[in-house]
Each structure stands twice: as structure tokens, then as C-alpha cells.
Amino acid sequence: MKYMIMLTGSQRDYDRLAGKETDSPAWTPEEIGALYEFMAKWNNDLVESGEFVEGRGLAAPVHTRRVSLKDGVPVVTDGPYAETQEVLAGYTIVECASFDRATEIAAQLAHTPHPAHATLATPWYVDVRPLDEGPGQFD
Amino acid sequence: MLDRDGEDLLRQLAPRVLGALVRRYGHFDTAEDAVQEALLAAARQWPADGVPDNPRSWLITVASRRLTDLLRAEQARRRREDTVAAWPVPEPAPPVATDDSLVLLFLCCHPSLSPASQIALTLRAVGGLSTAEVARAFLVPEDTMTRRITRAKKTIRDSGVPFRMPPPEQRADRLAAVLHVLYLIFNEGYVGTSGPSLQRVELSAEAIRLTRLLYRLLPDDTEVAGLLALMLLTDARRAARTAPDGTPVPMAEQDRRLWNHEQIAEGVVLVSAALPRGPAGPYQIQAAIAAVHDEAERAGDTDWRQIMLLYEVLLGLRDNPVVALNHAVAVAMVHGPRAGLDLLEPLGKDDRLTAGHRWHTARAHLLELAGEPDAAHAAYLAAAARTTSLPQQRYLHARAARLARK
Numbered sequence: 001m002k003y004m005i006m007l008t009g010s011q012r013d014y015d016r017l018a019g020k021e022t023d024s025p026a027w028t029p030e031e032i033g034a035l036y037e038f039m040a041k042w043n044n045d046l047v048e049s050g051e052f053v054e055g056r057g058l059a060a061p062v063h064t065r066r067v068s069l070k071d072g073v074p075v076v077t078d079g080p081y082a083e084t085q086e087v088l089a090g091y092t093i094v095e096c097a098s099f100d101r102a103t104e105i106a107a108q109l110a111h112t113p114h115p116a117h118a119t120l121a122t123p124w125y126v127d128v129r130p131l132d133e134g135p136g137q138f139d
Numbered sequence: 140m141l142d143r144d145g146e147d148l149l150r151q152l153a154p155r156v157l158g159a160l161v162r163r164y165g166h167f168d169t170a171e172d173a174v175q176e177a178l179l180a181a182a183r184q185w186p187a188d189g190v191p192d193n194p195r196s197w198l199i200t201v202a203s204r205r206l207t208d209l210l211r212a213e214q215a216r217r218r219r220e221d222t223v224a225a226w227p228v229p230e231p232a233p234p235v236a237t238d239d240s241l242v243l244l245f246l247c248c249h250p251s252l253s254p255a256s257q258i259a260l261t262l263r264a265v266g267g268l269s270t271a272e273v274a275r276a277f278l279v280p281e282d283t284m285t286r287r288i289t290r291a292k293k294t295i296r297d298s299g300v301p302f303r304m305p306p307p308e309q310r311a312d313r314l315a316a317v318l319h320v321l322y323l324i325f326n327e328g329y330v331g332t333s334g335p336s337l338q339r340v341e342l343s344a345e346a347i348r349l350t351r352l353l354y355r356l357l358p359d360d361t362e363v364a365g366l367l368a369l370m371l372l373t374d375a376r377r378a379a380r381t382a383p384d385g386t387p388v389p390m391a392e393q394d395r396r397l398w399n400h401e402q403i404a405e406g407v408v409l410v411s412a413a414l415p416r417g418p419a420g421p422y423q424i425q426a427a428i429a430a431v432h433d434e435a436e437r438a439g440d441t442d443w444r445q446i447m448l449l450y451e452v453l454l455g456l457r458d459n460p461v462v463a464l465n466h467a468v469a470v471a472m473v474h475g476p477r478a479g480l481d482l483l484e485p486l487g488k489d490d491r492l493t494a495g496h497r498w499h500t501a502r503a504h505l506l507e508l509a510g511e512p513d514a515a516h517a518a519y520l521a522a523a524a525r526t527t528s529l530p531q532q533r534y535l536h537a538r539a540a541r542l543a544r545k
Contacts, residue, residue: 018523018532021540032384032533047275054280059527
């Protein structure tokens with residue numbers, strides 16, 4: 001079975017990682033280096049174990065375009081999210097033996113290194129969801 | 140597991156084995172699958188049984204057998220589907236000793252294929268990479284890459300392109316297409332490596348390996364030499380061009396001791412030998428520019444006048460906004476930031492440039508040099524808003540913050 005591990009973040013989280021001047025201190029290069037090293041190891045361990053399918057990070061929410069309907073006509077809104085709204089920031093698809101194993105993989109992310117000042121607007125979480133792999137067969 | 144040398148050997152032999160098979164039996168698409176299976180078999184068996192005395196013949200024999208099996212299965216399937224098989228299944232035969240790597244390169248970079256397909260097929264059929272490796276290198280799912288490669292092979296089969304060198308009147312265009320594909324592979328590896336990255340085939344190294352192969356086959360072509368030199372001279376700066384957190388380090392601030400001086404020497408020799416031999420093409424000129432940068436012991440020693448003149452030549456060859464941008468920066472280094480900014484302003488009307496961060500970044504640097512910190516600050520922030528890359532944003536925000544503090 002395949003599962004998608006979904007990481008979320010807000011525009012404010014992105015701004016801190018981008019070194020933008022905000023109300024809280026920016027991450028230092030060493031702190032960011034440690035984060036990258038941790039994520040790369042997490043990814044590469046999954047490649048090694050054969051459970052990795054694919055994974056990507058998304059650009060900051062501010063780059064989002066939303067297409068919606070207004071009076072039946074599609075209209076585009078740039079950057080539709082509030083500063084602190086948690087939205088999808090990246091995903092990793094794994095193929096593994098069980099939902100529990102996928103959950104265990106996701107739970108490793110709880111140890112992501114971060115500076116003490118890096119507080120989140122909402123408590124940290126990660127979501128794991130099975131992929132719909134079609135109707136299959138009854139027999 | 141096969142060791143590094145064994146793997147290099149397999150990768151080197153891959154295009155020659157495939158070339159031998161296609162020359163003998165045709166069926167490029169099926170032969171390509173057969174060679175991949177032979178490479179896998181070698182990777183499994185050689186570590187245990189030892190590398191055979193003649194690895195190339197071993198691979199050709201195994202691949203020929205596999206090709207025969209695949210063609211028989213295909214024929215049986217067609218028979219079941221009630222279509223008459225139009226071709227005889229060949230018997231395995233002794234290998235031939237030609238090197239058709241060049242014909243293969245031309246075939247994989249055929250103009251009927253999209254650039255993405257040309258790249259994928261070249262890496263697999265000429266580079267000997269597996270579909271999984273190519274997929275990982277481009278961060279796409281393996282299924283996607285399988286389909287891309289299958290479709291590319293079908294296009295080649297349906298187009299009926301013969302397995303031989305393109306006719307003389309098409310040679311220049313077809314070679315240009317090959318060089319462009321190699322350049323794209325190099326670039327993908329060069330720009331696509333920052334942030335938390337997966338262990339993946341190093342595409343820049345792979346592009347250099349394939350361009351070396353092409354240079355070995357066409358030693359007299361000055362643009363092939365130029366492209367190889369450009370890759371070596373650019374890749375030589377790899378270790379110095381990013382900080383540990385992935386932030387790009389501008390050339391003026393790079394620790395030049397980290398540059399690969401062996402690669403620089405090799406690139407300089409290549410481009411110096413190519414340039415006097417007739418009208419220089421764009422790859423040679425870009426290589427010459429890279430050489431001028433690489434030969435400066437300190438950033439302050441850079442011969443910007445020479446670089447400016449080379450960009451003028453390049454501008455005469457191709458009217459490209461990025462070249463015009465780099466030219467403006469070189470002019471600023473020779474005649475002062477104001478002269479550069481004057482050239483930059485009209486380029487700001489080109490949406491291809493201003494939608495991304497590059498024009499704004501160059502403008503910010505020149506405004507900073509011109510002693511206009513407020514305007515530079517705003518330009519750095521404008522640049523940061525136009526890139527989706529976090530490391531680039533960190534660099535640009537840091538430059539802006541430095542100005543704000545002053």
C-alpha cells in the first residue's frame with residue numbers, strides 16, 4: 001500500500017526559513033544546515049529501505065494561485081492564504097507493509113531539529129493518508 | 140553489489156553493446172530493453188563470478204539471447220492477435236567490434252522527440268542508467284519515466300529513422316541538438332542541487348562523462364570541445380558555490396581554494412586549443428568566459444574587460460536576455476555601476492527577465508555598488524519575492540538586511 005505523508009506550514013514559517021525580517025529571529029545557516037541534513041537522511045533512509053516512492057517540497061503559500069468561480073466564470077486569486085494559516089508544504093509518498101509502518105516513518109519527523117526560538121503558531125503535527133489505489137478485485 | 144569500477148565499466152560498455160545489437164538485429168526499442176536486462180544480469184553475476192575476460196562479448200551475448208526471447212514473445216503475441224509477423228526472429232550471432240555510440244547519441248536526440256524524452260532516452264540508452272535512476276535524478280515517479288522512455292522509443296520506431304549517421308546536410312543541426320541535450324543534463328545537475336536532497340545520480344558528472352565520450356568520437360569539432368570545457372570550468376567551482384545551508388555564494392565571495400584546479404586546467408587547455416580553429420560558437424565563448432573567471436587568483440584580479448568583450452561576441456551570436464543581463468554586469472565592472480544600470484533598465488521591459496529574480500538581483504547588486512542603499516534594498520526584496528527557492532531567498536534577504544543595518 002502507498003501512503004502520503006503530508007507536512008504543513010504557514011507563510012510565516014516559510015518567511016523565517018527564508019531569512020525574511022519578521023517579529024521572531026531568523027534561523028542561522030547552521031540551524032538550517034542541520035534541518036536539511038536531517039530531512040536528507042530521513043529521505044535517503046527510505047530510498048535505502050525501498051519504501052520511498054516520491055517526495056517534493058512546495059514553494060511558499062504566497063506563490064499560490066487559486067482558481068474559483070464567480071458568477072460561473074473562473075477567476076484567479078493570488079496568494080489566498082492568511083499569514084498563519086497552515087497549508088500543505090511538502091509531501092512524501094511511501095510504499096510500505098502497513099499503515100502502522102507508514103505512521104512510524106512519519107513519527108520520526110517529530111525529532112526534526114529546530115532552534116529553541118522556532119515556535120509554531122499551532123502545535124506541530126504530520127498527517128499520513130492512504131492513497132486510493134483503485135477498486136481492486138473481490139476474489 | 141558491483142563496485143565502483145565495475146559499475147563504470149558497465150556504463151561505458153552500455154552504448155557499445157546496444158550499438159552492436161541494433162546494427163546487427165535492428166529493433167532499437169526492444170534491443171534497448173534487452174541491453175538493460177543484460178546490464179542487470181552483469182550487476183548480479185559479476186560480483187560473485189568475477190568480471191569475464193571479455194566483458195563486452197559477455198554482455199552482447201546475454202543481450203542477444205534476451206533480445207531473441209523478447210522478439211519471440213512479441214511474435215507469439217502478434218500471432219495470437221492474428222497479425223502476421225513481418226520479421227524473422229534472429230538467431231544469436233557473434234558480436235561485431237564497431238562502436239556505434241555516436242549513432243546512438245544522434246538517434247536519442249532525434250528532433251522528433253521532446254527535450255524531456257531526448258534527455259531520458261540519452262541517459263538510459265547511452266548513459267546506461269536504469270529507469271529508476273533517471274526518474275530519481277529528475278524527481279519524477281518511476282512510472283512516469285517508464286512511460287516517457289517507452290513513448291520516446293515508440294516515436295523513434297514509428298518514424299522509421301535508420302540506424303546510421305545522419306546525412307551530411309543534417310549533421311550540423313543534429314549535432315547541435317545532441318550538444319543541447321548534454322547541456323540541459325549538465326544544467327539540471329548544476330542548478331538542481333540545493334536544500335535537502337536525495338542521493339541521486341549526479342547529473343553534472345553524467346553530462347561531463349557523456350560529453351567526454353562525444354569528444355573522444357569527434358575530437359576535431361570545436362563546439363564539442365567548447366561544451367566539454369564549459370562544463371569542466373563551471374563544475375570546477377561546485378564545492379565553493381553553496382554554503383552548508385544551501386545558500387548560493389556569489390563568485391566574488393567564493394573560497395577559490397575550494398575550486399577544482401585540475402578541472403580548470405583541463406578546461407583551459409581544451410578551450411585554448413579550440414578557439415583559434417575557426418569561428419567560435421557559443422559554447423566556446425561561454426567556456427572562454429568561464430576560463431577568464433577561473434584563472435583569476437582573487438576576485439579583484441578578474442579581467443572584466445575581456446569578459447565584457449566576450450559577452451559582446453556572444454550577444455552577436457544569440458540575442459538572449461540572460462546574455463544581455465550578464466553583459467550589463469560586465470560593463471558595470473569595467474565602466475562603473477552607472478553604465479551597467481543604464482544597460483539594465485531597457486532589459487526591464489522584457490517579461491522573460493523580470494518575472495524571475497535575475498534582473499532584480501543584478502540591479503540590486505549594481506545599485507549597491509553605485510552607493511544607493513535604499514534602492515538596492517528594495518531591489519533585493521523585489522528579487523526575493525520572485526524566487527521560490529528558500530536558499531536564494533535567504534541570500535537576497537541577507538543582502539537586504541545588511542544594507543538596512545548601515
